[in-house]
Amino acid sequence: MSVVNRFIKRPPVVSVIRLQGMISSGPRGPLSDEAIGPAIEKAFRKGKPAAVALVINSPGGSPVQSSLIAARIRRLAEEKSVPVYAFVEDAAASGGYWLACAADEIYADRTSVVGSIGVIAASFGAHVLLARQGVERRVHTAGKSKSMMDPFRPEKEEDVERLKGLLDDIHAAFIDHVKGRRGDRLKSDADLFTGEVWLAGKGQALGLIDGIDHVTPFMKAKFGEKVRFRRYGPKRGFFSRFGAMVFGDALAAIEERAAYARLGL
Template sequence: MKQWLPFTKKEPTVAVIRLSGMIASTARGGLNDATMGPVIEKAFRKGKPVAVALEVNSPGGSPVQSSLIGARIRRLSEEKDIPVIAFVEDVAASGGYWLAAAADEIYADPSSVVGSIGVISAGFGLHELLQRNGVERRVYTAGNSKSMLDPFKPEKEEDVERLKELLEDIHVNFKDHVSSRREGKLAQDRDLFTGEIWLARKAIEVGLIDAIGHLKPVLQERFGEKVQLRRYGAKKGLLNRFGAQLVTDAATGIEERAQFARFGL
C-alpha cells in the first residue's frame, strides 16, 4: 500500500529489458523492432524509471534490425532523459554489440564475449549439384543484376565485387555507430573493426566496454540497496505457448545455436 499513499518516499525503479537471441527481421527471430519496439517503449514510459538496463545476450544477426532497435533506445533515452546501462551475458557480438553500444555504459561478466564489429554474408553454390543430377535451371530476368549471386549458377566476379561493396557500406555504418557511441573511450593504437572478438577484461582495455559487473549489484551500488527492478521482455503468442509452431521453433533454435557456437558458446 505504501506506493499509493501520498507524501511517502518511493524506492527508485530501474526498467530491465531483455535482449536475448538472434536478431532477425522475421517474427520467429526473437529480436526485431516489430517485436521489441512496444516492449522498449513501455519500459521507458511506465513508472518513471531512474534508468533503463539492457540484458544483452546475442550473437548478432540483421544489421537493419540492430540499427532500428538501437535507434529506438537512443531516441527514448534522449527524449525521457533516462540513462541506459547494458549488461552483457554470454555474448554481445556483431549486432549484439550494436545493441549494447546503444547504452551509455556497458558492463560484462569476466567471461563475456564482445566485439565482432564486422559484416558477413554466407551462402552455398549448388550449380554443380544440379549438373550432376541432370537438372536444368531456367531463369528469366529484366535487369542485368536481377539474378545476382544466384546459388544455382556459377559465381560471377562482378557479382562478388558488388556484394563486397554492399558489405563494406554496412561495415561503415557499424563503425560509425560504435565510434559515435564510444567516443573518447576506444583505443586509438589498434584497429577494432576487423571482426575480432575479446573477453571482457581485454574489451575494457580497448574501450569496448566500461567495467566488469553484474546487473543487480551494479544497480544497487548506483541507486541503493532497495532499488526496484521492473522487467520487460517479448511475450510468446498464444499459438507458441501451446506448441503450434514447434517445427518452426526447432529450426530457429538450430540456427540460433549455430550462431552462438561461432563464439565457442
C-alpha cells in the first residue's frame, strides 16, 4: 500500500443485519440465535463499523430465542462501542419488538406494525374426537405435573392456572426488557403492555419507536452520502437451498403466515 493510500479517509461502513420471519429454535429455524448468531458476530467484529442496523420483519415467536438474540446484540454493542439502530419493515411485533428494543433507537415505515407486548400459548384439544373413535389415551408419569396440558386429555383447571403463571412470568420479563431499553421515552398508556399493536405513528406517540424513517436515507443523513453498507443474514445450507427441506419449510411458512394474519397483515 502506498503512503498516499494510507492517508485516504475511507467512507464509514454500516453493518446491516436482516432479522426476518418467525423466531424459533434450532439452526433451521427462520430466525434463531443459533442460525443468526454467527452473522451478528461478524457484523460487529468485521472491520470497524460506524453503526449496526437491524432490519426487522418479524411477527414474533419464541421468547427465549428473542431474549438470546437481543442479549447477543447488546453484549456486542457494548463490547465494541457501536451504536445500534432498528428499522421495522412490515412488523416488529411480540418477539420481533423484543429484538427491536435491542437497538438504541427504533425507526419504522408509516405503515409498519409495532407492539404486541404480550405472551401467547396455543394448543388444541382432541380428547372428544378420540373418544368418539373409541381410542383410549394411556399416560403414566412420575410427578403429577409431567402431563400438563396434554391435548389428548380433558383440560384441567390446575394445569391452566399453572400455564398462566408461566406466561405471566414471561410477560413480566418482556415488560422489564422494554422498559429497560426504552426508559423515559415510553408514555403512560393502559394498553401498552396488553398485547395491543399499533401502526408506526401511534407507536411513536407511545414511545415504542423514535421516528419514521428507512435504513438507507437515515444512514446517509447521519454518515454522509458515501456511507457503505455490509449486509449480513443467516446462511442456508446446501441441501436446504435445493429444496431438501421442502416439507418443513412449508409448515414453517404456514405458521408464519398465520402469525402475520393475527396482525392484520
